[in-house]
Amino acid sequence: MGLWKQCLFVLVLLITLIFVLFYNHKLLVQKSIQRKTVSNSAELAQVCNQIIKGETFLFNKSVLRTSDRVITCRQQLIQNHYITKTLSEEEVKFPLAYIIVIHKDFETFERLFRAVYMPQNVYCIHVDKKAGLEFYVEVKGFLNCFPNAFLASKMEYVVYPGISKIQAELNCMRDLVASEVQWKYMINTCGQDFPLKTNKEIIQHLKRFKGKNITPGVLSPEYMIWRTKYSHEEHVGPVEFFVNRTQTLKTLPPHNLTIYFGSAYVALTREFINFVLQDQQAIDLFQWSKDTYSPDEHFWVTLNRNPGIPNSLPNMRAFKIRH
Known part of the structure; x- marks a missing residue:
């Protein structure tokens, strides 16, 4: 009987110990989530404040969620191997304008942007008004690193089978024709696109149309x-x-x-876009x-x-x- 009581006591002790450990772990997880939530709120407030002040900064998602580390523009350009100098005289004389309409997946957008980015081109990014504040802030901070890229001056709630898709692009077109860059063609894309050719190959193809619009x-x-x-x-x-x-x-x-x-x-050519707008x-x-x-x-x-x-x-x- 004494052995049976000892086994029962050990069993009760183990169950109690397991319960205490589980409860403590749950408390720690909740506190960790609370700390991250507070940290994210503070980070977001800091980012918004920097946007208002016009300061240049760059946050990525891991920064917004887990740390106070700031990635500088220089680090972004170097780490992701951005082309910062024109590669040929032909490309210098034939700058392009891009419209990119996006609503989600910052990493996918960043890959597209890096693939089409050239310092002689100009880029207008339209962020769907349905996208969350965090996404907008992330894109805004990212674009601050590129003097030839900017957000559209007016955003739309984009319904893709509706007229709002054209309106979003027209908003960017007005911004692009006001740009100092004397671009030859405007190319429109969405955030899930990706180029199959280099910038030089693209302009060589466009030149074959001898200044005509390409609208299949x-x-x-x-x-x-x-x-x-x-x-x-x-x-x-x-x-x-x-x-x-x-x-x-x-x-x-x-x-x-x-x-x-x-x-x-x-x-589309600049002349055609001016026609469309006027x-x-x-x-x-x-x-x-x-x-x-x-x-x-x-x-x-x-x-x-x-x-x-x-x-x-x-x-x-x-x-x-x-x-």
Whole structure:
């Protein structure tokens, strides 16, 4: 009986010890989370204060979450092997402008930016207003390290099948035409894109079009006519962002324009962009397109395929690239 009591006592002692250890561990985890939360709040407040003061800084996600370590711009450029000097005279004489529309995944955006970055180019970054404050602050701090890159002066809540996608790009276009960089072509991208060619290879390809816009597309296929035949409504927040089709028929396109469908990602000349921002034909087409579905897939190509518009290609199939 004495041995049985001793075993029972040891068992009770072990159970008690395990419970105490588990409880202490839980307390330590909770305190650690609280400390990190307070640290993150302090870091975020510090970053916002630096933005307001116009100071140059750079935080990455690990810094915001776990430490007070600051990565300087110089460290960022060196560690990630950014090109900081022009590589050829040809590239110097043919600067490009980029529009990058993003809403998430800072690391993916940073890889894209590093791949297309050249000191002679200029970059406008549009951060979707749906993105969180932390993401915006991270992008803002990152861009402070590059004198030829900046955030769009006006941000939009972007619904990708809606007109807000074009509006976001138009906001960047206004900023880019005001830039001191005399860029030759504007290329639009999103945060999940990645280039397959070098900057030099890209400009050599663009040169073959001899100052013409590049907007791949075709006449409206039968199965896509509904996009511009019926009126659509763009719903913006607070929880859901989507485009809904109605049964209301749209009016004919303005100025007797023929609608084409094609890629939303294009390469446009400065003259064409000035036309888009100022000419009544483009302004009216934009207004008409506001209640269409995915208007960025017809807006650029429609303008570029209609004659009388700067650097347009009304008959792109007949246009041959000479090497």
